Amino acid sequence: MKSFRWPLAMLLVLPVLLAACGKQDLYRYQSFAFGTLIEVKIRDNDKTLADRAAADLFADFDRMHNDWHAWQPSKLTQTSALLATGEWFTADSTLLPLIKLSKQYSLLSNGLFNPTIGKLIQSWGFHDSERPQIPPSQETITRLLDTLPTVNDIEIEGNRLRGHNPQLQLDLGAIAKGYAISIGLQKMRNLGIKHALINAGGDLCGIGDRGQRPWRIGIRKPSGNGIMASIELGKDECVFTSGDYERYFTYDGKRYNHIIDTRTGYPADKVASLTVLYKKGALADAASTALFVAGPDYWQDLAKKMGISDVMMIDKRGRIIMSPSMQERIKLEPGEKEREIIISKSLTQ
Amino acid sequence: MIYDLRLLTLNAMIKMKVGDWLILFLSLLLVPLSWSMTQSDSGAVAAIEVTVGNQPPVVYSIKGRQQITVTGELGNSVIEIRDGKVRIISSPGKRQLCVLSGWHQQSGDNIVCLPNKVGVSLISNREQFDGINF
Known part of the structure; x- marks a missing residue:
């Protein structure tokens, strides 16, 4: 029997080896950009490659943040100033693709994602690092709404732009992060990274997986305390949430959030949070804003038009309203199953 | 030389002593244990x-x-x-x-x-x- 002892002893070691194999190292990186903390996780065997990919990403994000800043002097504010003149000018080559995409998605969202309303957002005090104190007067809002620009006021011809509304002021806050994350992940892919997750202040996109399981994301409760649900991302997928709890101020007992409804000029106030799953960061970002603004009566039709099928909305009563495909993906935390859950009609075409 | 693997395995199992069975049992026990140790998601903040x-x-x-x-x-x-x-x-x-x-x-x-x-x-x-x- 002696001859069988060695193989049997090896069996003791084998499970440990088996459990350890196939696990690539997971590297974490952090930096500040886009007015938030950016966290990157890369799973790869090559630490030097992962280090380089993260450093490149942070350098790119830093540049994009500076170039696309909506109220500090930047390429974007320069572009806004030139658009307001009404004259033709050559667009900045790094900004042009984002402006084109913003125009496309704004039209797709029936204008509920509107990247030209910088002046209206500014009037609410959200173009400042300080918390706004007081809402603008009704007179100011009415005046801004009367001449409210849309993306149709941006004429694009090749690499040239011309504005048709002097009130036009670009604010790409509802698309820039999503666009940047997707570009960042594409650059990582080009470097040979297959598994990565970028978290830009709570908006996330992933490629590949965590190893042995998909990237698993917790979705925070709109109240801010604790996790209400989790979701496992597909191989190339993003999860974006727009909520009324992140940037807001309270005046005279009423809370005003930073997501402005261009139909009224006031913050959209019928939804607590809206979560979108989609493969492209830019559209996930823009759609989460547009569907939040659309509110309980219109989000389903608009989601369908925008080609977004996985949506979860928490309304002001704390009810969960989600699409059937989202229901299949989302895993509610035990305490959350007591919430009222409504399944919408299918949003797939 | 050609071996019949089934016969060899059967032969080995018949000849196995208590200690051998113990090693085998421990090995099988370690498989799920070590798997769970490397894969579990307790989530507790460390x-x-x-x-x-x-x-x-x-x-x-x-x-x-x-x-x-x-x-x-x-x-x-x-x-x-x-x-x-x-x-x-x-x-x-x-x-x-x-x-x-x-x-x-x-x-x-x-x-x-x-x-x-x-x-x-x-x-x-x-x-x-x-x-x-x-």
Whole structure:
């Protein structure tokens, strides 16, 4: 029997080896950009490659943040100033693709994602690092709404732009992060990274997986305390949430959030949070804003038009309203199953 | 030389002694045990990583009670750790978002005091979540 002892002893070691194999190292990186903390996780065997990919990403994000800043002097504010003149000018080559995409998605969202309303957002005090104190007067809002620009006021011809509304002021806050994350992940892919997750202040996109399981994301409760649900991302997928709890101020007992409804000029106030799953960061970002603004009566039709099928909305009563495909993906935390859950009609075409 | 593997295995099993069976039993027991040890997602926060600006993060234990003061771009941010939970109790940001966000205890979560460029990440040896969406 002696001859069988060695193989049997090896069996003791084998499970440990088996459990350890196939696990690539997971590297974490952090930096500040886009007015938030950016966290990157890369799973790869090559630490030097992962280090380089993260450093490149942070350098790119830093540049994009500076170039696309909506109220500090930047390429974007320069572009806004030139658009307001009404004259033709050559667009900045790094900004042009984002402006084109913003125009496309704004039209797709029936204008509920509107990247030209910088002046209206500014009037609410959200173009400042300080918390706004007081809402603008009704007179100011009415005046801004009367001449409210849309993306149709941006004429694009090749690499040239011309504005048709002097009130036009670009604010790409509802698309820039999503666009940047997707570009960042594409650059990582080009470097040979297959598994990565970028978290830009709570908006996330992933490629590949965590190893042995998909990237698993917790979705925070709109109240801010604790996790209400989790979701496992597909191989190339993003999860974006727009909520009324992140940037807001309270005046005279009423809370005003930073997501402005261009139909009224006031913050959209019928939804607590809206979560979108989609493969492209830019559209996930823009759609989460547009569907939040659309509110309980219109989000389903608009989601369908925008080609977004996985949506979860928490309304002001704390009810969960989600699409059937989202229901299949989302895993509610035990305490959350007591919430009222409504399944919408299918949003797939 | 050709062996019949089935016969060899059967022959070996018949000849196995108590000690051999014990080793076999322990081996089989170790498979699920070691698998669960490497794969389980307990999610319990083991430590916090504090990032100031673009400096490398510093790791602190989340056990017990302690206050940590870090100096960011605008001044001091004070982090409080109490029994596995963490919060910011003061920071020079005017909107006070990180202070107002209260206690955090979920691995994968981040607290960000933006104007001061101070970030606190709740980390776990076996993260339940790879990131928190909000």
